[in-house]
Amino acid sequence: MKQQVLIAGRYRLNTTIGRGAMGEVWQAYDEMVSRPVAVKLLHSQNSEPTATARFRLEAQTAGRLSHPHVVGVLDFGEQEGRLFLVMELVQGDSLAYVLTQAGSLPAEEVARIAAQSAAGLAAAHQQGIVHRDIKPGNLLLDADRSVKIGDFGIAQFMNDPSGALTATGQIVGTSLYIAPERALGQPAGPPSDVYSLGCVLYQLLTGQPPFRASSPIAVLHHHLDTAPVPPRELGVGLPPAFENYLLSLLAKRPEDRPTAHQVAEWFASGAWRGRPEPLPAAAPRPEPEPRLTAAWDAAAKPRTNAAPSPAPSSGPGSVTTYAFPSSATVGSTAPAHRTRRRQRTGGRAVAAGRSKAVGTVAAVLIFLGALLVGLAWFSPDHSSADTSPTDPPGSTSPATATP
Known part of the structure; x- marks a missing residue:
């Protein structure tokens, strides 16, 4: 015009x-x-x-x-x-134009786009609407870089399959971003939009869609049978949590993908950065041992730099200063009650030792006495056999039976 x-x-x-x-x-x-x-x-x-x-x-x-x-x-x-x-009116460019200018976007920018796009899709799904044509050209950025989903020209009401307005066997949508179930001719559902969004996010990160081929039919076969190459293998610096979740959006089976609402919440929460494992609980600290008395504590310190103690003063208002004993003094002048206790303990130990020695000697003497008595009793001089006085020494007479 x-x-x-x-x-x-x-x-x-x-x-x-x-x-x-x-x-x-x-x-x-x-x-x-x-x-x-x-x-x-x-x-x-x-x-x-x-x-x-x-x-x-x-x-x-x-x-x-x-x-x-x-x-x-x-x-x-x-x-x-x-x-x-x-x-x-959206005062900005589509993501398709952004890709032609930048090639790819950093992970933080893609995470923000993912959260906002998924939130818009969740609102549509809640109203029973499937977009069916999520692609970079239909995602617009306004002046403050906020995402706006546009072009519902081939959208479908979930409760009205005839609203697709397509002939039997015809697939409506862009092959680079179409879900596997739709490549099989099955009706589109909310998981189909989630898959298409995953393809867009993949391209925003890597600069290329997950599957490319020489013809749309070959691309559809890749959507059905080929696993996408992880972005990190293409040289994209991406947190593992982000990559794993992105690949879940590209799951072949619709039931294995998260919902648009879950995608929006996951990215908006910052979970894509990955959260470290919580640290184990700290072990309880041991109770401190009781401190020694002031005199003992001070005496244990070296006194090489100690100043001489001033003499006590009895003048009015004077402060009395006490000199702490040295370590030598503390070691040599134990309290009297400790000395007496050591003496009593030592005496009891000596007495116990003597008693034990006496008992041992007595037992040995008793054993030796018993041994001598036995030898004397069973010697030849006290045998029950009679010995002739004329027999030479060392010879014995036949035993005589008792009548």
Whole structure:
């Protein structure tokens, strides 16, 4: 359009900010409430048979959402045979443009984008809406770098599968970011959006989507059968917690992925940085041993630099100063009661030793006496056999039986 056009008597179109197969997006100004807006116009002669229905569906689905991280729909109508959709104007660029400029983003920036994008998806899922086309071009950054999810043109109500507006066997979405179950022709669900978000985050970190191939069909096969390469193997400095959680978003089975609400909370909490294990509880400190008396404590200290003690003074108001005994004095002058106790203890020890020695000697003497008595009793002079006086020494007579 060469000149400014007024839509619905209030939206003045200024410049074109985007074009697509279905229509074009204009930066406009709402003269009724004095604010900038974005106006999406459907092409007047669109060749796609479902374009009008999809355009109405976008207005219906996005109009049900009111969330800080979703592009808000303000108005919908028709003028001169062209449908228009008035939306919140996002003063920033899409993530697709950011990737072309930066190539990749640091982990902290990607974590913030992940938390906000997942929060917007969680709000849509709560309203029964599946976006079905999460990709860098549909995630916008406003002036303060806050994420806004846009383009609900192919969104689907979960309780109305016919809302997909696709022919049998047709897959709607971008193959680089499509979930495995959708590659199999199964209906999209909230886990499908989570998978697509995981693909976007992977590309923001590494500069490339998780799977690439020469054709869309080959890419779909990778989504079904190939495990993504961990970002750290591509040289990305990433906390292990972040990488592990990102790979869980790319799980092949929908039931193995976290929900959008869980993703938003996990990244917003800072858990992606990884938390160290809690330290073990400190062992209880032992009780301090009782201190010695002042005299003993002072006496144990070296007195090489000690000043001489002043003489006691008895004058009024004078302070009496006591000289602590030296270590030699303390070691040589034990209290009297300790000396007496040692003497008593030593005496008892000596007496006990003497008694034990006497008992041992007596036992030995008794044993020797018993041994001598036994030898004398069983000697030849006291045998029960008679010995002849004429027999030579050393010879014995036959034993005589008793009558």
